[in-house]
Each structure stands twice: as structure tokens, then as C-alpha cells.
Amino acid sequence: xxxxxxIAYIQRYEFGHERDFxxxxxxxxxxxxxxxxxxxxxxxxxxxxxxxxxxxxxxxISFFSGFALSAYNLAVEFRKRGKLLVAGGPHVTYxxxxxLQYFDAIVTGEAENVWPVLLNDAANGQLKNIYTGTPCxxxxxxxxxxxxxxxxxxxxxxxxxxxxxxxxxxxCTVPSLNPGFRLRPVKDVIRDAAYDQFEYWWQRKVVWFWxxxxxxxxxxxxxxxxxxxxxxxxxxxxxxxDIAKDPELLDLMKxxxxxxxxLGIESFGIESLEDANxxxxxxxxxxxxxxxxxxxGIAVMAGFIAGFDHDDEHxxxxxxxxxxxxxxxxxxxxxxxxxxxxxxxxxxxxEGRILEDRNWNxxxxxxxxxxxxxxxxxxxxxxxxxxxxxxxxxRYAITRILRGLFTLRWGAFLLSTFMNTFYCYKRVKRNLxxxxxxxxxxxxxxxPILPSHRELVQI
Numbered sequence: 010x011x012x013x014x015x016i017a018y019i020q021r022y023e024f025g026h027e028r029d030f031x032x033x034x035x036x037x038x039x040x041x042x043x044x045x046x047x048x049x050x051x052x053x054x055x056x057x058x059x060x061x062x063x064x065x066x067x068x069x070i071s072f073f074s075g076f077a078l079s080a081y082n083l084a085v086e087f088r089k090r091g092k093l094l095v096a097g098g099p100h101v102t103y104x105x106x107x108x109l110q111y112f113d114a115i116v117t118g119e120a121e122n123v124w125p126v127l128l129n130d131a132a133n134g135q136l137k138n139i140y141t142g143t144p145c146x147x148x149x150x151x152x153x154x155x156x157x158x159x160x161x162x163x164x165x166x167x168x169x170x171x172x173x174x175x176x177x178x179x180x181c182t183v184p185s186l187n188p189g190f191r192l193r194p195v196k197d198v199i200r201d202a203a204y205d206q207f208e209y210w211w212q213r214k215v216v217w218f219w220x221x222x223x224x225x226x227x228x229x230x231x232x233x234x235x236x237x238x239x240x241x242x243x244x245x246x247x248x249x250x251d252i253a254k255d256p257e258l259l260d261l262m263k264x265x266x267x268x269x270x271x272l273g274i275e276s277f278g279i280e281s282l283e284d285a286n287x288x289x290x291x292x293x294x295x296x297x298x299x300x301x302x303x304x305x306g307i308a309v310m311a312g313f314i315a316g317f318d319h320d321d322e323h324x325x326x327x328x329x330x331x332x333x334x335x336x337x338x339x340x341x342x343x344x345x346x347x348x349x350x351x352x353x354x355x356x357x358x359x360e361g362r363i364l365e366d367r368n369w370n371x372x373x374x375x376x377x378x379x380x381x382x383x384x385x386x387x388x389x390x391x392x393x394x395x396x397x398x399x400x401x402x403x404r405y406a407i408t409r410i411l412r413g414l415f416t417l418r419w420g421a422f423l424l425s426t427f428m429n430t431f432y433c434y435k436r437v438k439r440n441l442x443x444x445x446x447x448x449x450x451x452x453x454x455x456x457p458i459l460p461s462h463r464e465l466v467q468i
Contacts, residue, residue: 010047010048010065010066010067010068010128010130010131011042011047011048011049011050011065011066011067011080011426012048012050012065012066012068013049013050013063013065013067013068013069013188014036014039014040014049014050014051014052014071014379015036015052015053015054015059015068015069015070015071015083016032016033016035016036016051016052016053016054016055016070016071016072016078016079016344016405017070017071017072017076017077017079017080017083018054018079019053019075019076019078019079019370019373020443021373021374021375021440021442021443022419022435022440022442022443023241023439023440023442023443024440026032026437027055029055029161029162029163030090030162030164030427030428030431030466031162031164031165031167031217032158032162032165032167033051033167033219034122034153034167034168034169035071035098035156035467036051036052036053036071036157036220036249036389036400037051037153037154037157037167038046038153038154038169038216039051039069039071039270040115040126040148040154040157041151041152041153042121042124042125042131042150042151043124043125043128043269044073044125047128047132049157050065050156050344050387051154051157051158052074054079054083056159056161056162057159057161059083061086061087061401061443062090063091063092063171063414065128065283066092066093066131067091067092067093067128067131068083068087068092068094068095068383069092069094069095069096069097070084070086070094070095070096070112071096071098072096072098072101073096073098073099073100073372074099074100074104074346074348074369074372075320075346075350075369075370075371075372075373075374076100076369076373077100077104077369077372078368078369079423080096080281080371081111082207082325083084084096084111084112085111088111089169093113093131093136093146094111094112094113095112095115095116095127095131095439096108096112096114096115096116097112097115097116097117097120098109099182099186099194099348100349100369101115101116101117101158102117102118102350103350104183104349105117108349109138111136113136113139114127114131114136114137114138114140115139115140116140116142116405117139117141117142118142118143118144118186119142119143119144119186119187120142121142121145121150121204122142122143123140123141123143124140124146126140127140127218129196131195131335134406135255139280140151141312142236142406144172144187144188144189144191145172145191146191146321147171147191147192147193147333148193148194148197149197150197151206152200152201153167153168153201155204155206155207156206160209161206161293163211163212163427164212164215164217165207165210165323166202166204166207166212166213166215166216166217167217167218167219168198168201168217168220169192169193169217169218169219169220169222169380170192170217170220170223170233170382171190171191171192171221171222171225171226171229172187172191172220172221173187173188173189173190173191173219173221173222174187174190174222174223174225175190175222175258175354176222176249176286176287177218177286178273178275178285178286178287178333178425179284179285179286179351179352179353179356180285180314180345180346180348180351180353181351182348182349182350182351183221183448185350187221188347190222190225190226192226192229192318192384195229195232195233195236196466198414199233199235199237199240201238202216202237202240202242202244203278205242207376214242214243214420214444215243215244215245215268215420216242216243216244216245216247217244217245217246217315218244218246220246220247220249220250221247222247222249223247223248223453224246224248224249224252224258224357225240225249226254226256227258227275227335229262230258232283233312234241234261234264234265234351234465235260235261235265236267237265237266238264238265240265240266241266243266243267243268244265244266244267244268245268245269245270245271245272245310245365245421245424246267246269246271247269247270247272248270248272249272249273249289250272250274250289250290250294250295250298251289251360253294253297253298253301253302254298254301256301259301259304260305261303261419262305262307263306263307266420267305267307268307268308268340268417268418268420268421268422268423268424269307269308269309269310269338270302270307270308270309270310270328271310271311271312271341271384271420272298272299272309272311272396273287273290273292273311273312273336273425274295274311274312274313275290275312275313275314275367276313276314276317276318276320276328277292277295277324277327277328277331277340278319279292279376280317280318280319281317281319281320281324282317283316284317284319284353285314285317286295293337294407296334296336298336299327299335299336299337299375302337303336303338303416303417305418306416306417306418306421307417307418307421308338308339308413308417308422308424309336309337309338309339309342310337310339310340310428311337311339311340312341312343313332313340313341313342313343314343314344314345314380315328315342315343315345315396316344316345316347316377316379316388316389316393318381318382319382319383320383320384320389321383321384321386321392322388322391323388325389325392325393325395326392326395326398326399328400328403329396329399329442332400333347333405333408336412337402337422338402338409338412338413338424338425339410339415339424339425339428339429340428342393342396342397342400343375344374344375344376344377344378344389344390344393345374346373346378347363347378347379349447350395357379357380357395357463362379363378363379363380364377364378364379364380367445369443371445373445375393375442375443376390376442376443376444376445376446377389377390385392390444394441394444395440397436397441397442399419401429401432401433401435401436402433402436403433403436405410406429406430406433406436407431407433410425410426410429410430413425413426426464445456
């Protein structure tokens, strides 16, 4: 069969952009585990034009909740053309009945163990409605199909060494979507990190670990990083703040080429951290932790979330100054989003605080889908936009760049400069995150449901 793997997307900034920093690993990983008898293409809706007249026999679309309406509208259009439709991803896992209205089959959970079975069933006309994936043991996974990525991604080498996270943050689906904590064999990870068939030097140089918490298992990460040293790559990852208390690990990270670490700091409020079930974060330790990492010349990227029950307008906007004070190189600023499958969704739903009249477009991390406790939905949105605009103002962006010039290693400085310039340019051009309440074209519901592929065949 000919298969099109589509990663759905809906524009999140006013003017959008045709390029992006790094691709998700989903499409190229799924392509890699596709049996050789099938041909496959990977299409990222964010940067690629969708060909509705494709000659593919099967269309597989992966998406999370913020992009669900785009996926459903694509499904409707492909169904008009008689295509066989399959869906997977976090949204599908938690909204099975809804997704089955638009797709002939869905994959829930992790796809590795069921994807070849699904394709075999589809080829033989025996496709089932639901394929329930089980946790993958992470062994013998092939190298992602980097050759299928367009050059519109600045970084291409995304790999995964571990899966899962031992923490249970209230806003995160990982504990239920990817249960446990599993490790790939080091030799397989090194093989992928060594892959160099890219056009540009930085695409060969940079390795982005698409892990939720790479450094949890200390013996494993030490073994992996020692093997990374001879490759002489620059690499980035996501980790928990406890790495700052392990100077030996930090030194090894530096020696192996680490240029950036993403920390889920989330908030500067003690009560908000309790709302997030992020008790492992200690506000008093933020500055020292960031300093310890940056001492090795490693850039610190950090996520901050606005909208926990104890947040108000002042505490949200104040984060712009606080993240500057502790030395964050690149902030990532989002609004608390109650995704299905998370404890915070369950709590808000039980309290009747989910805004049921707001469609999935509001679940993109930049809009409000629930009733805040201390402020209104409008106040939360405006406070987040003020935080975003202040954090990426020319003054703050240039300050972070200049600070990095004298403190970061060369690769980390380039990373900080690129990302701060990228977001500052958006700020100057007023290319702000879209307020979905003001966009009727995006706020509209999905297109009408059409007959399924089976029904079309019978007709």
C-alpha cells in the first residue's frame, strides 16, 4: 500500500510561519517501523501543503487535542475521495468515540506493537475499528526516517532514548499515555545520533533528544553520554531540576556536547506548584540550579504555565522579571490546558469548570479552555499575552543574548541567539499567539461527518 502519514496542525500565531525549529518525532518514527512492502510519505501540516488528491491508499493522521479539528476536517475531505482513514495520538487515545466518527480505525496508546498488524489488516480488507497499543519495550527500534523530512525544519535529528516519566504532574498525560520508564539500548541511540545524511552542517551537528525526562536513570545516562563524547555532537534534552545537584553528571553533559536543557519550572508560586503536583521543584533553589547548569556553558530553556488556581494577573505578568532574574536563556510560556487524561482535567470537570462551548482549538497551549479560580478567562488570556510580550521584548531578548555571549559555550550561545531572535521578531512584528475567541474562521466546528470508508465501499 501507499501510505501518507500526516501530522495535523492548526496555525497558532497570527501570521503563522512556513518553517519551524524542530519536527515532532512521531511521523518519521512511524515511517521507520512501517514494513518494507509499503511505501510511505510523511507530511507535516505546519510546513507542508496537504495534497487532497494524493494517490495514497491509506491516510494516517496523528494529532493532539489542539489540532483535532484540523485532523477531522482533513478526514472529511479525504473521505469524500474514498480514502481509508486511520488516526492516532494523544487526543485519539482519550477521545475514542469522537475520533471513530471520522476515521475507519484508530490506534490508542503506543503504536509500535500494533502498527504492522493494522497495515496487514488494511491490506487484506480486514481493518478493525480499534487497535490498542501496549507499552513498547524500546528494543530494536529502527532509525527514524530523516530522509522524509523537508528542509523547512531547522533541526532534523530528533531521537528518543527513553520513554515515560516517574513524576505525575497534574497537567501532563505522559504517566497514562506512556506508563512506566523505559530505556532504549545505548548502541541503538548512538547509531541514531551518528546519522549524518543531512544537507546542512548544523543538521548533522545537533541532536535533539525527544524525551520527557532523559536523565532519570543515572547509570544509563552516564553510559549514554560517555558514548556520545566521540561523536562530537551538540545535543539538547528535557530533564528535571535535580540534575543541578549532580555536578559529576553536569560535567559529563558538558563533555559530551550538551548545549541546552529544558526544565519544567512551571511557576514561581508555592501554591501553584502544589496545583501542578510539582512538589519536587523548590523555588528557593531555582537560581542556584540554573547557575549550576549555566556554569558549564549549557543554555537553560524553561517552561512556565499561567492559570493555576492560585495565579492572578500580577503573579503571571511578574514571571517575566522573575525568569530574567534567575538567568533563564529561553522561556516557553503557555496557558494551563486541561487535556483529557490528566488529573487537572478530572478535577476541573468534576467542578464544572471546563468551558464546554469552546472547541478543541482552545487546547493549543495559548488559549483558555476552563474557568480560572481567581480571575476571569479574559483576564487570564490578557495576562498571558502581557507576559509573552514582555518576555520577548527587544530589551529582554537582547539582554539574554548578550548574557549568553559571555557565559555560554558556542553551540549554546547560537541556540539562545536563534530562539530569542525568533520569538523577538514575532513580538516586534506583532505576530502574537492567536486569540481563538476573535477568529470566527478557526472557532467554527468541524465539517459534517460523511459516511465511513466501509459505507462508501458498500454504496
